[in-house]
Amino acid sequence: MSLRSAVLMAGFVLTALNLRPAIAGVSPLLDEIMDDVGLSPAGGGAITTVMVVCLGVFGAVAPLLARRIGLDRTLLAGLLVIACGVALRGLDGAPVLYLGSALAATAIAVMNVSMPGVVKQHFPSRINVMTGVYVSAVVAGAAAASAAVVPLERLTGFGWRGVTALLAVPALLAALLWLPQALSRRSGPQGGPRPFGVVLRSRVTWYVTALMGLQSLTFYVVLAWLPTILMERGLPADQAGYLLSLTNLVQVAASLAIPVLAGRRASQVPYVVGAGVLTVLGYLGVLLAPTTVPWLWMVVLGIGQGASFALALLIIALRPADPAAVTALSAVAQSVGYVIAALGPLLFGYLRELSGGWTVPLVVILGVLVAQLVAGWLAGRPATLGAAGR
Template identity: 35%
Template sequence: MTQSPKYIFQSKTQLFLFIAILLMAANLRTPITSVGPLLHSIQEALGLPTSLAGAITSIPLMAFALFAPTAPKLAKTHGIEKVLTSALAVLLFGLLVRPAGEIGLLFIGTLFVGLAISCGNVLLPALIKRDFSNRIGLMTGLYAVVMNSFAALGSGLAIPLAETSLGWRGSLGFWALLALTSLLFWLPVWRGQRNVIKKQVIPKQRSSRMLTSSLAWQVTIFMGLQSGLYYTLITWLPDMLMLKGIGEAEAGVLVSLQQFVLIPFTFLIPLIAARYKSQSFMLVVSAFLFLGGLASLYWGSGPWLFVAVICFGSGGGSAFSLSMMLFTLRTRTSEEAADLSGMAQSIGYLLASTGPMLAGVLHERTGSWMVPWICLVGATLALLVSGALAGRNRFVSPP
């Protein structure tokens, strides 16, 4: 028998917050994935050189890295609900500005989009830790599924929308509707919490001192390496596949398959991981899946390339969802979860933003994918070690 919602949510307020969290998650990747398919049209319309076109996708990653440490500080001062509601307003502004004019507005809007998403990346795990502490696995899995499903949707709908009367500008701006809907949902959440926050006596929080915690660094390294592997493969996997004799269209289908394979793993893995005190085994398995994909990609052909894509999707989905869970499982309070999330995502996305660029430079210098492939293998081995350490049943601060 299906469990009644009244047993899943303690109140209507918590149910409303649950829906709001999923709406926020839907906005965290779609504004980025909807850009890639439109880059050629944007370049032609605005006379944008290739070097600057690539910056449209790298600017949000840099914003994630630079603003992530600030989000927990804002949350401690103003409350998580207010910061997330404000972030949606900023996101809506960025999505409207980005397609509204020439190159300057394009980059200004993109910067605002990155800053807004950074708040959601950091604070959603802390909010789940605070208000859904007994269902961390379920909530992490659901918000990861929604985020990645809408990411795939954003990429898949970009061209069909652009081929209508909307054009590429309308296709980019289309996702402002999602941001507006989410903002309207979050305004009551903020108002409902505002009075509670005012009446609380906020105790002095002991500094979590993340920078001096070896466990925090292990979580950070795992977060950065899995993000770097994901964004590097998303950027260059089509080129690698085409060198294996795969056509451009077929390569695109395989990359899309990787995205869809990722989705069920982002839901199922947190549910399984939440049952255990240690997640080291699962983190190591995710690294081995990456290694299997890299081996199949380099030495294989034909059906083995399909195997490679399946490995990348399952490994990427597992590693991402587990890295999100570590922010809550390795901390004692929502404040610590926000601090660890801020540190790991700041340094992690800074590392991730260099991956695609470094792989491209190495390929250009050597004329081969051998050296980038070796670097990816090395990063995966480091992912394995950091995952084994980060997954142990420990906390970033003493009791």
């Protein structure tokens, strides 16, 4: 491997690792943040809500930036804005806390949408492998941030503000590694016709969007509510936290391996359906026997959800013919998808409040998973985005 290729690979992986810590690093410090800033529980929860909403709303900016400055320079700008955002929210006062969070999430939204196009542009013959690398790095970044912020706070003595500022360091390092790509003559604006018209008229777009949104919804429900469900069924808090960590770690392995296999075939239907079925089985375990071999349900759930996320992004990269169309498809699928996902934990909690238990909301999620299976079967079929009737 040449030095240029090594720098490209290192920059790509480190960029992907920066796409979740700004979000995942909030929850472990939330009680301390609320006490220090003077926020109510609703105000503390609004930090994450603001970020998830930004993921859905601002992803559509990515194709516009790519046309003007190119995908590589869009990623570089995103990394610098993440660094500014996480540093800003460590300053004094609730307004800058929310502003910094929104700024970081806006950059992440743009980068989320851009990354499948970057895969298509830089690794056209290895889309399956590099999609797996990308998604596993995203998941690993989230897991590392949620696990490391509290020990890092204790080790450094900086408090939550200092630890928040430290999250800017890996973003700046990734920007430094990505700088050669951004300065390359081949990294200019994306020319050609505007792809949004073709993308919006294609059935493939809406199949992929449904898959992205529904699998994200079921993932965020797990992230928000799984420990609470397990604790109310009798498990201690520390064990509930370990089980959530276990399912997240399993997702890293699943998201790395599955795209490599699925990308070798014209149809991804068997893999998407299989991932959906595993997710159903994991949720059934949580519904029917949450304290009986709970680690097994977490492994099954982790494989299903990790594979589903990776396959949705793989399909986004495979279906269009060029990086500009990939970016446009990614913008539609991820923007709409994250808006759908943001509603999941809220509605799940509302159903819990109305029904007085977890059975009704979990049964509703199983219905959502049936819809995800249908969307996955439709999105996974061989197709070229924009072809007649598609």
